[in-house]
Amino acid sequence: MHIGTTLTNYIIERQRDIEGATGEFTGLLNDIATSCKKIASLVEKGDLIGVLGAAGSENVQGEEQKKMDIITNEVMIEALESNGHVAAMASEEMEDVYNLPEGKIRGNYLVTFDPLDGSSNMDVNVSVGTIFSILRAREQKETYSAEDFLQPGTEQVAAGYCLYGPSTIMVLTTGDGVNMFTLDKDFGEFIMTKSGVKIPEDTSEFAINMSNMRFWEPPMKRYIDECLAGKTGPRGKDFNMRWVASMVAEVHRILTRGGIFTYPIDEKIKAKGQEGKLRLMYEANPMSFIVEQAGGMSITGRERIMEIQPKALHQRVPVVLGSKNEVQVVLDYHREG
Numbered sequence: 001m002h003i004g005t006t007l008t009n010y011i012i013e014r015q016r017d018i019e020g021a022t023g024e025f026t027g028l029l030n031d032i033a034t035s036c037k038k039i040a041s042l043v044e045k046g047d048l049i050g051v052l053g054a055a056g057s058e059n060v061q062g063e064e065q066k067k068m069d070i071i072t073n074e075v076m077i078e079a080l081e082s083n084g085h086v087a088a089m090a091s092e093e094m095e096d097v098y099n100l101p102e103g104k105i106r107g108n109y110l111v112t113f114d115p116l117d118g119s120s121n122m123d124v125n126v127s128v129g130t131i132f133s134i135l136r137a138r139e140q141k142e143t144y145s146a147e148d149f150l151q152p153g154t155e156q157v158a159a160g161y162c163l164y165g166p167s168t169i170m171v172l173t174t175g176d177g178v179n180m181f182t183l184d185k186d187f188g189e190f191i192m193t194k195s196g197v198k199i200p201e202d203t204s205e206f207a208i209n210m211s212n213m214r215f216w217e218p219p220m221k222r223y224i225d226e227c228l229a230g231k232t233g234p235r236g237k238d239f240n241m242r243w244v245a246s247m248v249a250e251v252h253r254i255l256t257r258g259g260i261f262t263y264p265i266d267e268k269i270k271a272k273g274q275e276g277k278l279r280l281m282y283e284a285n286p287m288s289f290i291v292e293q294a295g296g297m298s299i300t301g302r303e304r305i306m307e308i309q310p311k312a313l314h315q316r317v318p319v320v321l322g323s324k325n326e327v328q329v330v331l332d333y334h335r336e337g
């Protein structure tokens with residue numbers, strides 16, 4: 001597909017490539033695009049419409065919910081539940097699976113999403129994003145449970161995110177590479193601005209929350225120490241560091257110019273009885289699908305994220321993703337112990 005085509009046309013063209021496609025998948029992707037346009041409008045207005053700040057509640061993760069966490073979750077549900085493409089949904093902001101109200105037609109696809117990842121950045125006007133993942137429902141039924149969603153990341157039929165930054169950019173993979181679409185707000189269409197995105201295999205830019213350094217496991221401590229040692233150390237080159245505290249922004253930078261992003265397991269996380277900070281079903285898996293489709297690599301430090309058999313809807317995992325030769329260094333260090 002050519003630069004300048006609309007997301008709508010791209011999706012329809014892709015549907016033609018898929019034998020037996022019924023148009024349901026096309027309709028679902030368009031519904032997701034519609035929800036992201038609505039969210040982009042709300043994010044942009046911010047304080048003008050009183051949507052910033054805390055909601056006064058906690059999500060299933062025990063994290064303080066922002067007003068926009070709840071608002072954007074409702075936007076996604078409203079956009080996805082009415083057109084008969086979705087079997088059920090799961091969200092960072094909802095403890096249980098969201099089953100469609102009685103009478104709504106169930107479709108063939110399960111959708112997981114983080115409606116506004118990095119939402120605390122909204123209050124300080126820093127980029128945030130929506131992350132989504134699409135799985136096939138293995139059977140048609142009225143009521144779905146978490147077990148229906150517990151499929152490895154390799155089962156995803158599509159994944160993407162919408163980054164609400166200086167531009168609003170939808171990044172999408174349906175298993176045939178990664179394409180980027182920039183929202184032209186003058187006429188409300190996402191326009192293809194990059195096609196066949198590839199992550200540079202090497203990098204000298206790492207992203208990690210350095211305040212957790214004293215909690216890291218030895219392999220991660222070794223890796224970051226060597227980055228900080230730069231030319232004087234075993235890596236023989238200087239590194240740059242970034243930390244936006246918005247995974248969507250970090251991944252977008254890596255897709256654009258390379259890099260490595262990691263939220264590793266650490267002693268603080270283990271002390272809480274958790275296996276990581278980021279969530280598998282609606283953060284790590286969709287981002288891993290995108291990164292791998294762009295020629296990058298995505299692991300926990302020890303194994304490929306997309307091969308993990310999920311045990312729970314809100315399961316957390318360590319994440320190390322980005323330029324494949326750099327992620328390989330981290331994998332090698334974990335294997336050396």
Ligand code: P6P
Binds near residue numbers: 117118
């Ligand atoms: P910390 C946002 O809350 C998020 O889930 C990711 O988008 C981001 O990379 C990470 O957590 C930031 O975590 O500990 O730096 O606030």
